[in-house]
Amino acid sequence: MNKRVKIGIDLGATRVKIGVVNQAGRILCRREVDTPFNVKPAELVSSLVVNIGDILRQAGLKKGQIAGVGIGVPGPVDSEKGIVRYFPNIKGWENVALKSILERRLRLKVSLDNDVNAMTMAEHRFGAGKAAKNLVCLTLGTGVGGGIIINGGIYRGSTMCAGEIGHVPINEKGPRCNCRGIACIERYIGNRYVLNGARKIFGKSITLERLDRLAKSGNRKAAGIWADVGTKLGVALAGVVNLLNPDMIIVGGGVSKAGELILRPLRKEIKRHAMIDQARHVKVVRAKLGTDAGIIGASLLA
Amino acid sequence: MNKRVKIGIDLGATRVKIGVVNQAGRILCRREVDTPFNVKPAELVSSLVVNIGDILRQAGLKKGQIAGVGIGVPGPVDSEKGIVRYFPNIKGWENVALKSILERRLRLKVSLDNDVNAMTMAEHRFGAGKAAKNLVCLTLGTGVGGGIIINGGIYRGSTMCAGEIGHVPINEKGPRCNCRGIACIERYIGNRYVLNGARKIFGKSITLERLDRLAKSGNRKAAGIWADVGTKLGVALAGVVNLLNPDMIIVGGGVSKAGELILRPLRKEIKRHAMIDQARHVKVVRAKLGTDAGIIGASLLA
Numbered sequence: 338m339n340k341r342v343k344i345g346i347d348l349g350a351t352r353v354k355i356g357v358v359n360q361a362g363r364i365l366c367r368r369e370v371d372t373p374f375n376v377k378p379a380e381l382v383s384s385l386v387v388n389i390g391d392i393l394r395q396a397g398l399k400k401g402q403i404a405g406v407g408i409g410v411p412g413p414v415d416s417e418k419g420i421v422r423y424f425p426n427i428k429g430w431e432n433v434a435l436k437s438i439l440e441r442r443l444r445l446k447v448s449l450d451n452d453v454n455a456m457t458m459a460e461h462r463f464g465a466g467k468a469a470k471n472l473v474c475l476t477l478g479t480g481v482g483g484g485i486i487i488n489g490g491i492y493r494g495s496t497m498c499a500g501e502i503g504h505v506p507i508n509e510k511g512p513r514c515n516c517r518g519i520a521c522i523e524r525y526i527g528n529r530y531v532l533n534g535a536r537k538i539f540g541k542s543i544t545l546e547r548l549d550r551l552a553k554s555g556n557r558k559a560a561g562i563w564a565d566v567g568t569k570l571g572v573a574l575a576g577v578v579n580l581l582n583p584d585m586i587i588v589g590g591g592v593s594k595a596g597e598l599i600l601r602p603l604r605k606e607i608k609r610h611a612m613i614d615q616a617r618h619v620k621v622v623r624a625k626l627g628t629d630a631g632i633i634g635a636s637l638l639a
Numbered sequence: 640m641n642k643r644v645k646i647g648i649d650l651g652a653t654r655v656k657i658g659v660v661n662q663a664g665r666i667l668c669r670r671e672v673d674t675p676f677n678v679k680p681a682e683l684v685s686s687l688v689v690n691i692g693d694i695l696r697q698a699g700l701k702k703g704q705i706a707g708v709g710i711g712v713p714g715p716v717d718s719e720k721g722i723v724r725y726f727p728n729i730k731g732w733e734n735v736a737l738k739s740i741l742e743r744r745l746r747l748k749v750s751l752d753n754d755v756n757a758m759t760m761a762e763h764r765f766g767a768g769k770a771a772k773n774l775v776c777l778t779l780g781t782g783v784g785g786g787i788i789i790n791g792g793i794y795r796g797s798t799m800c801a802g803e804i805g806h807v808p809i810n811e812k813g814p815r816c817n818c819r820g821i822a823c824i825e826r827y828i829g830n831r832y833v834l835n836g837a838r839k840i841f842g843k844s845i846t847l848e849r850l851d852r853l854a855k856s857g858n859r860k861a862a863g864i865w866a867d868v869g870t871k872l873g874v875a876l877a878g879v880v881n882l883l884n885p886d887m888i889i890v891g892g893g894v895s896k897a898g899e900l901i902l903r904p905l906r907k908e909i910k911r912h913a914m915i916d917q918a919r920h921v922k923v924v925r926a927k928l929g930t931d932a933g934i935i936g937a938s939l940l941a
Binding site: 413469470471483485487488492493494495496497498499500501502504505506507508509516517518519569572573575576577579580581582583584609610611612613614615618619 | 715771772773785787789790794795796797798799800801802803804806807808809810811818819820821871874875877878879881882883884885886911912913914915916917920921
């Protein structure tokens with residue numbers, strides 16, 4: 338461990354994961370703590386400083402051996418200036434200069450990006466997307482997030498808001514989305530909406546876990562719900578494939594555990610309805626790094 | 640004219656335009672000829688060679704003063720190898736190594752790309768998109784074409800098929816498109832489909848020119864048709880804006896002559912339904928270079 342390693346922090350709305358990551362993308366040492374409800378910036382920073390100190394001691398490392406700290410956060414950021422714009426699910430964070438605050442406290446170089454870009458970078462560098470030059474990476478969960486790799490590097494867009502694949506509309510008319518959009522794909526396949534649909538189909542409330550178990554044990558109603566998720570996502574992605582002509586689409590996030598129950602109809606939709614050259618070329622695969630992608634990706638920011 | 644200039648060729652299905660273009664993007668000298676019906680590769684090459692010889696004499700230039708020749712063509716190409724894959728509207732072109740054939744005959748360096756990428760490069764370098772780092776350029780006509788500038792350079796995609804914004808679907812269910820897609824935006828706002836719709840509304844056939852004149856003179860039915868084109872395009876572009884977070888969307892091509900009659904509802908749709916940061920940032924403007932964009936853009940390929 339004489340090579341310089343990095344620290345990756347995956348800041349989630351419910352858990353904070355911290356890892357020491359080497360140049361091969363291996364997590365050498367890790368810690369995980371709850372994110373306090375509506376944690377304030379100062380409180381979070383203090384907790385990070387303490388936990389990083391602990392993890393360094395645990396790993397037998399000195400600060401001088403750390404090349405940098407990367408942090409992936411659950412909301413929009415200005416990654417150049419290192420500012421958190423806001424967190425949709427944590428109150429009291431508005432235009433927080435997290436990078437400079439952390440740098441002052443840690444005396445280490447800190448880099449910042451949103452969690453989906455971090456995950457996308459991890460999957461591209463060490464996961465399912467290693468062979469790809471251009472790819473789109475999705476997370477399916479409460480929301481539908483997306484990151485884009487263009488010509489081998491993360492593409493952030495003109496005001497660092499690119500990648501919002503969850504907010505590609507799939508109908509002219511349809512339900513209004515929280516983002517102001519109409520008929521955004523997230524509005525159909527975000528967890529909440531899937532479960533709402535499932536409740537109507539089963540005539541009672543059902544959890545995602547139960548839905549998943551039912552589908553995997555052959556329940557046709559449950560499998561049909563995942564198939565519908567895959568097909569609807571395929572409509573949005575057929576457009577994305579025609580537009581961006583990527584090598585690969587990587588599907589991750591909690592819902593992606595349904596695996597082939599979603600991916601099969603998704604691939605079918607793209608293969609049938611995207612343009613022939615683009616459809617033939619693109620591979621649709623599951624994310625490989627699982628929940629570690631956040632830590633590993635954050636370390637790549639550093 | 641002692642500076643080295645370039646030759647730009649805009650090969651269209653109906654006209655071939657050739658120009659000598661300087662480094663400021665000015666066309667110093669030009670020629671335009673009909674594209675013979677279903678012209679064969681050898682025939683086209685011979686015609687290009689003759690016409691380039693003529694234009695050089697006319698401009699008082701020697702071959703040694705030409706930095707290179709760029710050619711924009713109406714169909715998919717492999718721009719790295721300089722191969723025309725096929726032309727949707729000219730028969731008999733399949734995997735034609737146009738670059739190397741032309742280079743042998745002209746003894747000049749030749750570069751090749753599709754016409755929409757050429758136009759996009761011209762608008763980015765010398766036209767409406769000069770200030771933009773990331774932009775999407777559209778042509779509205781028989782088809783709906785698109786080109787993408789990412790981080791200041793043309794983005795071609797993994798198999799050089801990127802930019803097909805005409806084939807972003809705007810509905811899950813809807814009319815089948817020639818590309819195999821369902822409810823592609825082109826299937827609603829390509830010339831033919833606009834005129835089909837107009838025939839139903841007016842109860843008789845109508846030309847695009849007449850439709851345009853009617854709309855501009857205040858005919859509400861006609862204006863409503865353009866407004867519908869703008870709104871539908873806005874649905875597709877809201878998704879593109881959320882995904883790519885560009886600085887600018889440039890709208891060109893024949894139909895764009897309708898100007899604000901399309902652009903106003905298009906902007907409204909994006910401003911209302913794209914995500915707030917992306918919508919606030921993006922500018923939606925008309926192309927500036929008109930039909931010269933093809934020649935100028937082709938010269939930029941060289």
